[in-house]
Every structure is written in C-alpha cells, then in structure tokens.
Amino acid sequence: MFSCTSSPSRGRPDAGSDASSDSVDLIDADADAGNPEDCRQRLFEDVMIPVGDGAQLAAFVVRPANPACRVPVVLVQTPYGKQNFRAEFFDNPVAEHPLFQSRDYGFVVLDWRGFFGSSNAPAVSLTRGYGEDGYDVVGWIARQPWSDGSVGTWGVSALCRVQYQTAVLRPAALKAAVPIFCQMNYTYLETYPGGVIRREYMQFLGAYFGAGVWEAHPTRDTWWTWAERYYNPSDVAAPMMVVAGWFDLYNTGGIDTYHELVAGSDPAVRDGHRLLAGPWHHYASGGESTGTRPLTEQEMLWFDGTREIERWSLRFFDAHLRGLSGAGWDDRVVFRAANEADWETSLEWPPADVTEHAWSLSTDGALRESGATVGVRTLPVNPFDPSPTLGGQTLLSTYDHGPTRQDEVVAREDAAVFVTGPVSTPLRLTGLARVELTASVTTIDGDVAVRLTDVDPEGNHTLITDGIARLSLPSPYDTRTLLTPLAPVEVRVDLTNHVAWTVQPGHRLGLIVTGSNYARFDVNPHNGAAFFTGAGVAADLTLQLGPEAVLRVQIR
Known part of the structure; x- marks a missing residue:
C-alpha cells in the first residue's frame, strides 16, 4: 500500500x-x-x-x-x-x-x-x-x-x-x-437493513418509480431470492x-x-x-x-x-x-x-492489514477496551416522537446528507450515549462495524438503532454511519417471530456502510443507541405490524451493558 x-x-x-x-x-x-x-x-x-x-x-x-x-x-x-x-x-x-x-x-x-x-x-x-x-x-x-x-x-x-x-x-x-x-441488483438489505424498511428511501422511490413492490415483501422471501439474482x-x-x-x-x-x-x-x-x-x-x-x-x-x-x-x-x-x-x-x-x-x-477491500477492534458498553457511558461495568439502561421509545434522522446515508432532499452533528439526538432522553477516551494517535476506521448486545422490550416488538460518531474535544458528535435491527426479524430475515414482552433477546446490529474515517488525536469515538431513527428507518409501531401506519404504542427498551455488549470495528 x-x-x-x-x-x-x-x-x-x-x-x-x-x-x-x-x-x-x-x-x-x-x-x-x-x-x-x-x-x-x-x-x-x-x-x-x-x-x-x-x-x-x-x-x-x-x-x-x-x-x-x-x-x-x-x-x-x-x-x-x-x-x-x-x-x-x-x-x-x-x-x-x-x-x-x-x-x-x-x-x-x-x-x-x-x-x-x-x-x-x-x-x-x-x-x-x-x-x-x-x-x-x-x-x-x-x-x-x-x-x-x-x-x-x-x-x-x-x-x-x-x-x-x-x-x-x-x-x-x-x-x-x-x-x-x-x-x-435490488437486495433485501438495500431496502430493509436489519429488517427495517428505509422509509425516506421509499418516499423517494415512490415519487419517481413507485414503491409498492418493495413494501409487499417485508421479509426476505422468494421474491427477494429472485430479485437478488436477476x-x-x-x-x-x-x-x-x-x-x-x-x-x-x-x-x-x-x-x-x-x-x-x-x-x-x-x-x-x-x-x-x-x-x-x-x-x-x-x-x-x-x-x-x-x-x-x-x-x-x-x-x-x-x-x-x-x-x-x-x-x-x-x-x-x-x-x-x-x-x-x-x-x-x-x-x-x-x-x-x-x-x-x-x-x-x-489490492483488495478492506485492505489486508485491517484488524477488528472491540469496545464494550459500560454503565458509566464509556466505551472500554476492558473493565466495562455491568448493568442496564432503559430507554423510552415513542413511535409518535421518534429519534430524528440527522444526516447520513439519505436520499430525500428534505434531510441532510452525509456526516452531520447529532446534537438533537444526543440531547433527548431516549438516547444512550457511549464514548471512548480521547485518542492519542489517529484511529483509522477501515471497513465494517457492528454492535452486539442483549436487549428486551416491554411490547411484542422493538428496534435497536445505533449511530457511530466522531466526538470532537468540545463533545459534539458527528455521524459516521448508522444501523438498525428489528428484534422480531433477525438474520436471515425470512421469519418474523413476535417477542415475549421483557424477555431478553440477543441483538446484532450491522452498521450499514463500509467506512474509511480517521478519528484524529484529541477526538473520541462515540456510539449512540436509541429505539428509532426516523425517517431514515421506519418507526416500529410495537404492535406486531410490519410498518408504522399511524397506530402504535410506546415501549421501554432495556439494554444489558457490560463486557458482553460490544462495538466491533475494523481498523488499521
């Protein structure tokens, strides 16, 4: 290289x-x-x-x-x-x-x-x-x-x-x-990352080309098998x-x-x-x-x-x-x-010299390489007042595009925020990232949404990439199984994009966890429906924190 x-x-x-x-x-x-x-x-x-x-x-x-x-x-x-x-x-x-x-x-x-x-x-x-x-x-x-x-x-x-x-x-x-x-090819994860439809993307497609065919297949069924190989x-x-x-x-x-x-x-x-x-x-x-x-x-x-x-x-x-x-x-x-x-x-992507690095989500709000403390964090999730999309991988012109400050997201009570300490040398994120944790929800369905951020010395979070997972529809996304309220569920959230982002010395790596990210992703109505159509109920989302709640990122 x-x-x-x-x-x-x-x-x-x-x-x-x-x-x-x-x-x-x-x-x-x-x-x-x-x-x-x-x-x-x-x-x-x-x-x-x-x-x-x-x-x-x-x-x-x-x-x-x-x-x-x-x-x-x-x-x-x-x-x-x-x-x-x-x-x-x-x-x-x-x-x-x-x-x-x-x-x-x-x-x-x-x-x-x-x-x-x-x-x-x-x-x-x-x-x-x-x-x-x-x-x-x-x-x-x-x-x-x-x-x-x-x-x-x-x-x-x-x-x-x-x-x-x-x-x-x-x-x-x-x-x-x-x-x-x-x-x-059109793919399921292009349209339903983590099993959740990209709502603002569908709004754009609906205006130009029509979106009905995508909404007709909320699980990865045989139609998607056909489309992905067309x-x-x-x-x-x-x-x-x-x-x-x-x-x-x-x-x-x-x-x-x-x-x-x-x-x-x-x-x-x-x-x-x-x-x-x-x-x-x-x-x-x-x-x-x-x-x-x-x-x-x-x-x-x-x-x-x-x-x-x-x-x-x-x-x-x-x-x-x-x-x-x-x-x-x-x-x-x-x-x-x-x-x-x-x-x-x-010669390849990701480059051959990348390694996977892990930080655990600690109860004190830290992303720790070791010594994360065990506990829980409960977040309110209201489908009528979702955590707002601020920038990112958006298409509609009514939303900002690309890395954007997350001030409004961080300030809300429905966000759990975790940060590393300031880095002393450049931290080069190069490839994919994911979050693995255990969660439970008070209703029969729920989502876990995450945003990976670069945190400047003043504490401002700028979005790098994001992801979401629907708890009732884990990979391979072909079968929806509604939850038992309060029962713990193992969750894997794959962040949607490959990244090449350097966190500069003095900055920190951040992670924001919420129960929604609208309108980039559809709101979960928490009632078992595949889409939010105006009816829904509020829920509490509980995250189990500690060494087993992990952010994994490819770095160089």
Whole structure:
C-alpha cells in the first residue's frame, strides 16, 4: 500500500486525455461549424435514436464538428432529463467537469423511455426494458460516422444501475463502464437493513418509480431470492470502475457488486475491474436528479469539489476506450479516508492489514477496551416522537446528507450515549462495524438503532454511519417471530456502510443507541405490524451493558 498525493490525471502531460483549462468549443448543430483544423470544436445535436421495438428515444449528441474526426463515445442514460444533465455537465460556466470537457470523447445523453423527451415511447415490458434500450443505443453509437466504435457508459444512481442492465446483454461495442453510487441488483438489505424498511428511501422511490413492490415483501422471501439474482455478474464482459461513497446509501451494495464482478464476471475482464471509494454522499458528483436543493455548507464538505470521480473516470476510459498504456493502474482499489488528504491503493477491500477492534458498553457511558461495568439502561421509545434522522446515508432532499452533528439526538432522553477516551494517535476506521448486545422490550416488538460518531474535544458528535435491527426479524430475515414482552433477546446490529474515517488525536469515538431513527428507518409501531401506519404504542427498551455488549470495528 502506498499514498497517492496527487490527482490521478495531474502530472501526466504525455498520458491520458487533454482536459486542460482550455475549454472545448461547443456549438449547436445548426450553427456554422466553420472549417476546424482539429477535433477541438464540438457540435451539440438533438437526435431521436431508434430502438428494437420501433420506439424513438430522445437524446443529444456531442460530437466533433470536423467530419474527419472519429472518437470513442461515452453514453449516459437518465430518467431525470437530458437537458438537466446538459445544464450541469456541459453548459455550467463555472463548474469544472474534466470528463465532459475532454476533447478526446464524444457523448450521447439519452432520456429513458417514458421520461422527458422520450415520454411518448411505450412503457417498459417483460421483453423491453432500459437495458435492451441501452444495448440498442450502444450499437447505434458504434455505427455513427463520428464514432470510432468504442463505447463507454457513465452515470450516478439510476444512471448507474441502468449501466448494469445494459452491460449484462453484452453489446459488442461496450468497452468500459463507470457505475457510480449504485449496485447491480435490488437486495433485501438495500431496502430493509436489519429488517427495517428505509422509509425516506421509499418516499423517494415512490415519487419517481413507485414503491409498492418493495413494501409487499417485508421479509426476505422468494421474491427477494429472485430479485437478488436477476442480473448475473457472469454476463458482464466489459471492465467496470465501481465508484462508492462512504456516506452514500448504496455503499455496501456497490462494494458487494465490485466483489461479485471480480469473482464472477467474464474471465477476460476480471482483472480490469476497479473500485474507487471516497468521502462522498449520494449527491457528491452533482446533477444526479431534478428537484434537489442547493447543498449546505456542511454537505459541501463531502462533495467531490475537485472532481476526482471524473478524473479517475477519464483515466479509466483512456485505458479501455483509447488504449493508452500509461492511463491504467495496477492496484484494484483506490480510496481516500474522511479526514485524510491522500489517496491510497490496495489490492483488495478492506485492505489486508485491517484488524477488528472491540469496545464494550459500560454503565458509566464509556466505551472500554476492558473493565466495562455491568448493568442496564432503559430507554423510552415513542413511535409518535421518534429519534430524528440527522444526516447520513439519505436520499430525500428534505434531510441532510452525509456526516452531520447529532446534537438533537444526543440531547433527548431516549438516547444512550457511549464514548471512548480521547485518542492519542489517529484511529483509522477501515471497513465494517457492528454492535452486539442483549436487549428486551416491554411490547411484542422493538428496534435497536445505533449511530457511530466522531466526538470532537468540545463533545459534539458527528455521524459516521448508522444501523438498525428489528428484534422480531433477525438474520436471515425470512421469519418474523413476535417477542415475549421483557424477555431478553440477543441483538446484532450491522452498521450499514463500509467506512474509511480517521478519528484524529484529541477526538473520541462515540456510539449512540436509541429505539428509532426516523425517517431514515421506519418507526416500529410495537404492535406486531410490519410498518408504522399511524397506530402504535410506546415501549421501554432495556439494554444489558457490560463486557458482553460490544462495538466491533475494523481498523488499521
């Protein structure tokens, strides 16, 4: 492992794309293109692209004005409006976008069928989905006179998942893909971490795509078995650079997908897959969807302001679309921890040098490596006044995104707070974390929610990641068994995200335990119902503390 102290695209004037500060000239297709001497000048052209069922899909093309120029092409497929994408990534006069300002590529940005300019296209069906459209569009691009026949795909969130749907159909011209902040398949734990539905996530999906199918399967039944295997990594025959954010809601699913690709994709491309991970929330790259508000000052701390995602994407495309030998990199994993300046590389994730460290929850509020005192802590849990979600792995714009101060959570009577002593050397959290303890509740069901925090010298808790467990629905989440009130239950809470976070000297590691975390997770009504629909009862949650109540974290 070694540190990379500079951006991947800097300091390489003779290798990789020319994405210098000289902007690419962009003109509309009906403008006079003149007689350009090179491929610098580009045309914007609105097109309708035919696909296999006879539909026409709306797109714009950015291509060389010089008809003699043939370039590799990057395809973006979006449900959020191609014009919105153009406004941010091509027309924004102040934003730097190294990939989309590159002179070495053409671009096609497409409205999904049923959305925006493609709203008149027939809806998706059992035989025609977004992946089939992607397959046809990749072929269309490869046949255009301004294309050199090599196509890559790029995109975030929904624009990410459609890349997997396209890739598994193996379009011949698809040579590389950069799926950012998503995972290949829908999974139970993506939707129901710890057996509890992610309520604000469902609110977002319901607004755009409908959420009924997910709510119809609150246990891990055969539908989930089918959904989790719907797309097969073995059908992927193009190298992929999977991008994950430590504070993104798809963090674990994206990293799991990367591991599945390395182990199970077409053998010819397994060595080409890469993982890029950094201190980003879901909106860190900008322009993912419409209707989002401006990011706050706190959220901008975890925004990709230096466009590292695009810089690494450009380098990945240079290696696989342009065949530049100096553009690739050997180590499979490139990552940067929160609160660290340097990029690091590793052959695997988590890195081979991580170890698991344990702290016990003591009755005096300490996280102790030894000597934790035994006792209980009882917390009130009111479904009509739940512990509020403050930041984290959120999607809806009504909630903060990423690491956020937990002042309101800590101040409530329904929170049990535990902290280590101040660390004297950097404590590098690197990988996964979980909490194991015994709990009981006065009703027939309950939840245990935990938040892992960084505590500054003034005692302020900043969220790193969180997790929850429904007591009636333990792993493997296929059978709900209602509780006997007050009967002790062994609980394991897996925190939802992989983390790379450095607790700096003088700071402390913190853990907040509550009976809810709404609206990131649904409220437990405590009456045996799978969801909170307005009816519920209050409960008391009792935690058994001492050496057997343990926080386990992977560290370096």
